[in-house]
Amino acid sequence: MTAAEWKNLFSQIGKLPQEMIRTQEALWKSDYKGKPIDDAKLFEIFSKHPKLIKRPIVLKGQKGVLVEPIEVLEAFLS
Secondary structure, three states: OOHHHHHHHHHHHOOOHHHHEOOOOHHHHHHOOOOOOOHHHHHHHHHHOHHHEOOOEEEEOOEEEEOOOHHHHHHHHO
């Protein structure tokens, strides 16, 4: 996905890019942790390395949710 598509998706789920980083990934720790990174740069990073994004994400129409924990999904779908 492109940076613009990630930005749109995060808008749909109501999350900031900083909230969506999988900070325990080795790639994050080795290449990005502790560096000043703005939102635009994060979206570029996510485009190159989508495994750094928390998941799963479920969309329903124009709304979505990060399924963390599973109860969030149950509430979202009802």
